Amino acid sequence: MTLTLADLHPVLGLRITAGPLELRGIADEDLLGLCELAQGGVHPPTQMPFYVPWTDAPPGVLARGTASYHWRNRADYSVSSWALELGVRYDGVLVGCQGFRTRDFLVTRTGETGSWLGREHQGRGIGTRMRQAVCTFVFDHLGATEVTSGAFLDNPASLAVSRKLGYRENGRRRLERRPGELAVNQQLVLSPADLVRGAPLEVEGLPAFRRLVGLDGAYPLP
Template sequence: MDLLDVWPVFRLRLRTPRLELRPVRDADLPGLAQAALDGVHDAERTPFGIPWTDAPREELLPNLARFVWRERAGVAPEEWNLLFAVLEDGRPIGVQDLRATNFAALRTVSSGSWLTRSRQGLGLGTEMRAALLLFAFDHLGATVAESEAYDWNSPSLAVSMKLGYRENGVTRRSPKAGVVEDEVRLRLEASAFRRPAWELEVDGVDEARPFLLVE
């Protein structure tokens, strides 16, 4: 018996032409922490609902570990958040997550992500989101995918529109004291997904199905 027998979700692997996505393991945490410390966005404005990247190093590092451990422990059929480490040439460069509540009935997923700044602007954000959508629609049986981004976050919105999402309303958020943002909601039906030209390679989905209530 090994770790994969104890937690079969770790068997999941998504491979694109340039990237590998796999559920975050403890061994990935130092690389992900460094990717976050290297910078994710301009210091003046956070694209996140919770400004976690604003924390000083001594807080950011353990907070990242706590978040990963908490989300991993919460994966259950009724509600789950799969945190995928995004690897380029074996090196962690960001995180792509996939979330669902009552998936068996709603067949709806949502997602969020971050990518270290040095790897932005190269199409990798689109590639990792496309991988997640291919996995959700073709292997889990999702019919709808949702996302969101602040109205000023044009790179994130551009990725969504490129893949076929459509605007689905606006919500006001306050990520930190004294700051109010308009958040654009986005919705994508499986039939409207603009599929990439490449094929996704997937391993371990059968072992993960019982944890995600996928029939």
């Protein structure tokens, strides 16, 4: 039997579609496109929507850092700690990345979403659709009982997506965002009953991914 990369890392065989939206595991050829998108800009330089200000890096450093993050994420997968990072395509065009990060999922059944879009693809409702899709996926196909998120108070677009999808406010945190800069982060929580659903999902590669994260026993290599 000939091995494929998806046999070794089943995230690469995972594909979630919802109408014109597609989320799938990030292969190296997709990673190049994501690095170019990130270099092209994710937000205005005066703003910072992320807990870790990774987009402040110079373009070449930003591209290498983006690639290194995804390579490291593949290597660090374990049942106790994993981050599902999916490339997002809309009408076949690569537009950004959608993630779901968790620890001890078999016990907690919860995790936090995170995402970004290239600036040229923002303002079209894609951010809402991709978060809607990943939340539906983890609720319906992985058995999550809640999903959390967070956004700084000066990031109204992200907060608007959360309200639209049914998240409830869940406290605030005072964080250092950039060095020496205080920012208040609104925490949010979503339950399956509150999720405002979108287009039905079609999922490929689910059984292997469930085994990878321990939901159906340990994942055996072929």
